[in-house]
Amino acid sequence: MSSPTYATYLRLDxxxxxxQPLTPADQRDLSDSERLFIVVHQASETLLxxxxxxxxxxxxxxxxxxxxxxxxxxxxxxxxxxxxxxxxLRHALRREEFLRFRDRFGTASGLESEQFxxxxxxxxxxxxxxxxxxxxxxxxxxxxxxDDAVRRWRGTHLELVSHMLGDLAGTGETSGAEFLAxxxxxxxxxxxxxxxxxxxxxRPAAPPVPEPAPAAPATRPSLxxxxxxxxxxxxxxxxxxLADHAERVTVLERDHGDQYGDGPxxxxxxxxxxxTHVLLTSGINALDExxxxxxxxxxxxxxxxxxxxxxxxxxxxxxxxxxxNPSEPIMTPSRPLLEHHVRRRVxxxxxxxxxxxxxxxxLLGRPGRITGVTVRDRGGDHPAPREVTADxxxxxxxxxxxxxxxxxxxxGRPPAEEVVETGRAYATCAFHADDPAADLRGxxxxxxxxxxxxxxxxxxxxGRWLVTLSGPRDRTPPTDPEGFVDxxxxxxxxxxxxxxxxxRPLTRPVGxxxxxxxxxxxxxxGRETTGLLVVGDALCALNPVYGQGLSAxxxxxVALKHELAGPYAPSAHALQRAVLKSSGRAWEVATGADSPxxxxxxxxxxxxxxxxxxxRYLGRVRDHVPSDPVVCAANRDVLFLLTPPHTLLTSPKVxxxxxxxxxxxxxRDLPTP
Numbered sequence: 001m002s003s004p005t006y007a008t009y010l011r012l013d014x015x016x017x018x019x020q021p022l023t024p025a026d027q028r029d030l031s032d033s034e035r036l037f038i039v040v041h042q043a044s045e046t047l048l049x050x051x052x053x054x055x056x057x058x059x060x061x062x063x064x065x066x067x068x069x070x071x072x073x074x075x076x077x078x079x080x081x082x083x084x085x086x087x088x089l090r091h092a093l094r095r096e097e098f099l100r101f102r103d104r105f106g107t108a109s110g111l112e113s114e115q116f117x118x119x120x121x122x123x124x125x126x127x128x129x130x131x132x133x134x135x136x137x138x139x140x141x142x143x144x145x146x147d148d149a150v151r152r153w154r155g156t157h158l159e160l161v162s163h164m165l166g167d168l169a170g171t172g173e174t175s176g177a178e179f180l181a182x183x184x185x186x187x188x189x190x191x192x193x194x195x196x197x198x199x200x201x202x203r204p205a206a207p208p209v210p211e212p213a214p215a216a217p218a219t220r221p222s223l224x225x226x227x228x229x230x231x232x233x234x235x236x237x238x239x240x241x242l243a244d245h246a247e248r249v250t251v252l253e254r255d256h257g258d259q260y261g262d263g264p265x266x267x268x269x270x271x272x273x274x275x276t277h278v279l280l281t282s283g284i285n286a287l288d289e290x291x292x293x294x295x296x297x298x299x300x301x302x303x304x305x306x307x308x309x310x311x312x313x314x315x316x317x318x319x320x321x322x323x324x325n326p327s328e329p330i331m332t333p334s335r336p337l338l339e340h341h342v343r344r345r346v347x348x349x350x351x352x353x354x355x356x357x358x359x360x361x362x363l364l365g366r367p368g369r370i371t372g373v374t375v376r377d378r379g380g381d382h383p384a385p386r387e388v389t390a391d392x393x394x395x396x397x398x399x400x401x402x403x404x405x406x407x408x409x410x411x412g413r414p415p416a417e418e419v420v421e422t423g424r425a426y427a428t429c430a431f432h433a434d435d436p437a438a439d440l441r442g443x444x445x446x447x448x449x450x451x452x453x454x455x456x457x458x459x460x461x462x463g464r465w466l467v468t469l470s471g472p473r474d475r476t477p478p479t480d481p482e483g484f485v486d487x488x489x490x491x492x493x494x495x496x497x498x499x500x501x502x503x504r505p506l507t508r509p510v511g512x513x514x515x516x517x518x519x520x521x522x523x524x525x526g527r528e529t530t531g532l533l534v535v536g537d538a539l540c541a542l543n544p545v546y547g548q549g550l551s552a553x554x555x556x557x558v559a560l561k562h563e564l565a566g567p568y569a570p571s572a573h574a575l576q577r578a579v580l581k582s583s584g585r586a587w588e589v590a591t592g593a594d595s596p597x598x599x600x601x602x603x604x605x606x607x608x609x610x611x612x613x614x615x616r617y618l619g620r621v622r623d624h625v626p627s628d629p630v631v632c633a634a635n636r637d638v639l640f641l642l643t644p645p646h647t648l649l650t651s652p653k654v655x656x657x658x659x660x661x662x663x664x665x666x667x668r669d670l671p672t673p
Contacts (some may be wrong), residue, residue, distance in 0.1 A: 003356075012183065017369065017566065019035050019038050019039055019042070020038070020043065020167055021034035021038065021101075021105060022034065022101070022105065022569075023101050029097070030100055030101055032099055033093055033094065033098070033101070033627060034097075034101045034104070036089075036092060037093060037098065037101075037123065038620055040086075042086060042667060043085055043514040044082055044085050044086075045113065045115060046087070046218065047078050047081055047082050047116060047117040048082070048113075048116065048119060050078050051075045051078050051079060051082075051119060052115060052119060052122070054071040054072070054075045055071075055119075055122045055126065056075055056122075056637065057073060057245050058071050058072070058126070059122070064089070068142070069142045069259050070541025070633065072142035072143060072145070072146050073142050073145065073146075073511075074124075075146060076145045076146045076149045077143070077153075078212055079146070079149040079152075079153055080149050080152070080153075082153050083149070083152050083153045083156045084156045084157045086157055087156060089160060090160050091250045091285075091651065093164075094322060095164055095288065095295075095296060096295075096296050096299065099164075099296070110401055110540040111257075113427055114232055117526070119444055120233060121152075123146060123147065123150050123368065124300070126143060126146070126367075129294070140365050142278045144176040148236070148487065154406055155276070158471055161346050161555065163640070165169045168307055178670050182485060183311065185202065185629030187193065191383070196500045199556060214266055218538055219343070220373065220426035222247050222569075223242060223245050223246040223247075223391060223392050224240045224246060224247055224390075224392065225247055225248055225249075225250070225389070225390050225391050225392075226239070226243075226246040226248070226249045226250070226390060226391065226392045226393075226394060227247065227249075227250050227252060227372065227373060227388055227390035227392070227592040228242075228249060228250070228251045228252065228396055228400065229360050229373065229393065229395050229397050230251075230252070230253065230254075230395070230397040230536075231252075231253035231255075231260060231340055231343070231354055231356075231537075232269070232270055232339060232395035232396065232536075233249060233338065233536075233550060233553050233554075234396040234398075234534075234537070234538075234553035234557075235253075235337075235387050235394070235396030235536070236342050236343055236347075236557065237249070237290055237342065237344040237346070237553060237554060237556070237557035238394055238535050238536075238556070238557055238560060239251050239346060239352050240290060240291070240345075240346045240349065240352070240397055240516065240557070241290065241396075241406070241557050241560045241561045241564065242392075242394070242560070242564075243349055243351040243352050243554050244311070244564070245564050245569070245582060246351070246391075246392075248351055248352075248353065249351060249352045249353070249502070250352075250353050250354075250355065250390075251352065251353065251354040251426045252355050252358045252360055252375060252388070253269070253354055253355065253357075253358060254269045254358065254359050254374070254378060255267050255269040255356060255357070256356055256357040256378065256379070257357065258357040260343075260354070260356045262336045262340075262344070263340065264334070264336035264339070264340035265336050266336055267336075267339075269608055270299045270335065270339070271512065271514075272335055272512070272544065272549075273335050273336055273431075273511045274335075274428060274507070274545070274669075275335070275337065275426075275466075275468060275510065275512060276332075276428055276456050276458055276460075276466040276467070276468040277334065277335045277511070277547070277549075277550055278330055278331070278332055278456075278458070278547035278550070278551075279295075279330060279331040279332070279333070279338070279550055279551060280330055280532075280547050280548065280551040280556075280639075280640040280641055281328045281329060281330060281640045281641075281642060282551050282555060282640055282641035282642050283550055283551025283552075283555070283641075284310040284329065284330070284331055284526065284555045284559045286554035286555050286557070287342075287549065287554050289558055289561075290554065290558060290561065291342065291345045291346075291670075292559055294341060294342070294345060297341055298331060298333050298338065298341055299331070299339060301333075301341065301458075301461060302333075302337075302439070302461030302462060303331050303332065303333035303337060303338075304332045304333075304459045304460065304461070305329050305331050305332055306329065306331075306332060306441055306458075306459075307327035307328065307329055308327050308328060308329075308330055308444075308464050309321045309322070309323050309325060309327055309636075309671075310323050310327035310673070311323075311327075311440065311441040311442065312440065312441065312443060312444055313436070313438070313440045313442070313495065313670055314443075314444045314446070315443070315444070315445040315446065315492065315493055316448075316622060316625060317446075317448065317450075317619075317622040317623055317625070317626070317663055318444045318450070318451075318492065318624065319626040319627075319668075320493075320666050320667070320668070320669075320670070321625055321626045321632060321666070321670065321671070322626060322627055322629075322632070322670040322671060323671045323673050324673070325628075325629040325632040325633065326629055326632065326633045326636075327380075327485070327500060327595055327636070328636060328637075328640060328642075330640075332442075332458040332459060332460060332466075333460065333461060333469060333493065334460045334461060334464075334466070335550075338461075338550065339460055339465050357377055357378045357379065358375050358376075358377060358378070359375060359376055359377075359378045360373050360374070360375050360397075360586060361373075361375060361385055362374045362376045362406050362409060362412060363393065363403070363409075363480075363532075364387060364389065365405065365408055365410065365531060366410055366411070366412075367407070367411050367412030367413075368438070368525075368526065368528050368529050368530065369529075369531055370393050370530070370531035370532040371389055371390065371531055372387055372388050372389035372390045372393065373387075373388050373389055373390070373393055374387055374388075375385070375387075376649075382494070385549075387602050390531070391472070391531065391570065392531055392532075392533060393531060393532050393533070394533045394534070394535060395532070395533070395535070395538045395539075396534075396536045396538060396540050398536060398537040398538055398541075399427065399514055399518070399537045399538070399541045401520075401534070401537075401538035402476070402540065403532075403534060409454060413525070415520040415521045415522045415524065416520075416521045416524060417518060417519070417520050417521070417603075418518070418519040418521065418603060418604035419516055419517065419518050419519075419601075419602035419603055419604055420516065420517040420590075420591045420595060420598050420600065420602040421517070421598075421600065421601045422472070422473075422515065422516075422599065422604050423472065423473030423515075423516075423599060423601075423618045424447075424452075424470055424471065424472060424473065424515045424543065424593045424597075425470065425471065425477070425511065425512065425513040425515065426454075426468050426469060426470035426471075426476075426511070426512055426544070426545060427468070427469055427471065427476070427477035427478070427479055427484060427504055427509040427511040427512070428466060428467065428468045428509065428512075429466075429467055429481065429484050429506075429507055429508070429509040429510070430464050430465065430466055430467075430505070430506040430507045431461075431464070431465045431466075431500070431503040431504060431506060432463065432464065432465070432506055433499065433502065433503035433504065433505065434505045435499075436457075436495070436499050436670075437495075437499075437670055438670040438671065438672055439672075439673055440670065442456075442457045442458045442459060442465075443455055443456070443457040443496050444456055444457075444497075445491055445493065446575075447470060447545070447597075448596075448597075448622075449596040449598065451492050452467075452471060452472040452475075452597070452598065453470070453471050453475075453490045453491050454469070454470040454471075454491065454545060455467070455468070455469050455488065455491055455496045456490075456545075456547070457496060459501070464506060464664070465503070467496075467500065468507045468545075469484065469487055469488060471487070471490070471595075472598070472599065473599065475490070476511070476513070477509065477510065477511065478508065479509045479510065479511045480508070481505040481508065481509065484509045485497070485500045485501060485503075485505075486507075488500050492526075493668070495670055501619040512544070515543045515544060515545060516541070516543070516602070517542055517543050517587065517590050517591050517594060517602075517604070518540075518541045519539070519540045519541075519580075519583075519587055520538070520539055520540075520581075521533040521603070522534050522539065522576050522580075523573070523577045523580050525577050526573070527571065527573045528573075529572060529573060530571070530573075531570050531572060532572060533572055533575050533576055533579070534576065534579075535556045535557075535560075535579050536552075536553045536556060537549065539552075539556075539579060539580060539583065540552065540580065540583040540586070540587055542586055542587065542590040543590050543594055546586075546589065546590050546593065546639075548589065548590060548641065549584040551586070551640075551641055552582075552583050552586045555582045555583070555641065556579045556582050556583065558576045558582065559579055559581065559582035560575060560578065560579060562578070563575055563578040568638070577664045581629040584644075585638075585643075585645065586641055587640060587645055588644070588645045589604070589641070589645060589649045590640060591604060591605075592606070592618070592645065595607075595611065595615075596615050617649070617658065617659075618648070619660045620636060620658045620663075621648055621654065622635075623663035624658055626663075626665070627663065627664040627665070627666055628657055628661075628663070628664075628665045630653050630654065630659065631654055631657050634647060634648060634651055634653075634654050635648065635653070668672075
């Protein structure tokens with residue numbers, strides 16, 4: 001008899017023939033995504049079978065203390081691998097693709113898995129009873145680890161369902177995440193709870209063990225009444241997160257109700273309303289975690305989704321970046337469209353109240369202890385101020401935040417500020433035009449120390465194009481349509497100017513000059529500071545030219561959500577540190593790009609021999625981005641806030657290419673797919 005080979009031992013031919021997507025093969029992208037869905041679930045069932053091998057052995061065979069500990073710990077590690085499978089699916093399968101193929105498997109549901117049900121039954125049984133039917137002593141380490149692993153798997157499963165389905169019904173005539181949560185707790189949808197002893201395999205009778213009285217549910221301290229200053233994106237997302245931990249949330253918004261209405265429209269209280277906006281990949285992921293299904297809603301409303309650089313002509317360091325390099329999606333809704341959908345979702349929560357036409361005039365309390373705000377109604381003749389008390393005040397009023405002055409007015413000290421200011425200015429105009437040549441869906445010409453002019457050309461909903469041109473402080477874009485188009489002639493490549501010359505302006509260009517990077521260190525005011533939290537641009541304002549603001553605001557809210565997820569209510573200082581940390585990557589990217597610019601000022605500008613050496617290295621990285629797919633992908637992940645900037649210094653692959661190989665230039669012609 002011949003020895004088996006690797007393939008025959010694992011029966012690979014049979015194993016690899018079992019992935020059969022129901023999506024037609026000619027729909028390649030969707031079919032491959034469905035195959036991933038099948039592979040992960042098949043792998044999960046295989047891992048489940050191994051867990052059950054160990055748990056059944058404990059139940060049926062003689063198993064002493066050493067055997068018991070080994071089998072339980074092995075089962076725990078495999079369950080952690082199951083959690084990893086679900087996490088993989090969460091990040092590797094696009095929700096919109098899942099929703100396109102989920103109907104193909106009819107009423108098939110993971111809740112039909114016999115192994116799935118047996119696992120939960122056996123684990124509940126093991127963590128309550130020993131082999132003779134008597135209660136196990138509390139604190140048995142292997143069993144505690146097993147129980148924790150199952151809880152992690154359960155929580156990850158629920159997060160995946162919430163991400164993929166949101167409020168949509170599940171398959172198998174289920175009702176989505178709520179139904180699944182009940183089933184994971186052992187409750188069929190139409191019957192009483194299944195107790196572990198009901199499903200226990202036949203064995204010698206043991207004396208009945210009374211069920212322990214249910215423990216009183218643990219209650220976490222409430223944040224009380226939360227007042228959020230500012231009803232734009234950062235304020236709304238923060239309100240949505242805090243509503244889960246507060247008695248009530250009140251949003252105070254300056255704009256009147258007719259401006260802060262149901263439809264998407266520019267608002268006077270949002271100076272950026274008419275400018276180009278981008279949701280980076282990190283921002284899309286963050287929004288989907290905070291408001292499941294929102295990116296899909298934006299796409300249904302017409303928000304374009306683009307691959308970068310697959311769909312864009314990106315000019316950097318004097319070259320076009322190859323469109324054949326790996327790319328990630330971004331979204332380009334207009335600011336009014338995005339804000340409208342966020343506002344609609346958040347304000348549907350009955351725990352959140354918005355008061356429009358309300359201007360905040362100061363803080364209540366004393367240094368280190370904020371207890372509310374003073375407000376007045378906008379309009380009328382000198383309206384009388386009034387007080388709104390709060391257990392937590394959240395400043396989400398943006399770059400124009402007056403909290404530093406208000407703290408000084410209470411006798412306290414304002415936060416230290418870190419500033420990097422290039423003096424850049426930009427202007428934005430909406431156009432109607434044909435698509436650019438070479439199947440492009442837009443342009444991004446990146447300014448740098450060698451050439452100070454930049455352009456962002458992106459599609460928005462409604463068949464419009466939003467065009468933003470930027471320049472140095474002594475050469476700012478004009479705000480008349482003809483001058484705006486002429487200004488594009490200063491760009492380092494003529495493609496944008498040529499395209500704009502044939503386009504029709506739909507609006508008058510709108511200028512903007514507040515482009516300083518400014519970070520206020522509220523985290524340094526002291527651990528004893530309570531009652532105040534600052535988020536969004538009021539905390540960390542970034543040069544808007546880099547398109548990070550919306551994504552950074554969403555990441556702020558995700559950081560709050562994670563900080564509040566623990567068993568104890570964190571302090572205001574801990575919340576502030578978490579929010580500041582979530583802005584760290586964006587701050588490093590923006591200030592790193594602006595520090596070498598001519599004429600830059602500020603106390604956070606990176607100078608000295610170390611900064612010069614770092615800039616020389618990053619210059620070599622930029623030279624390799626256009627033609628090297630590895631360096632391009634690493635640089636893109638940093639710019640999209642998916643990985644920290646230091647990975648460009650610590651990745652062996654990037655270091656080797658940047659330092660040991662010669663960059664290959666790309667053509668000056670428009671890049672082809």
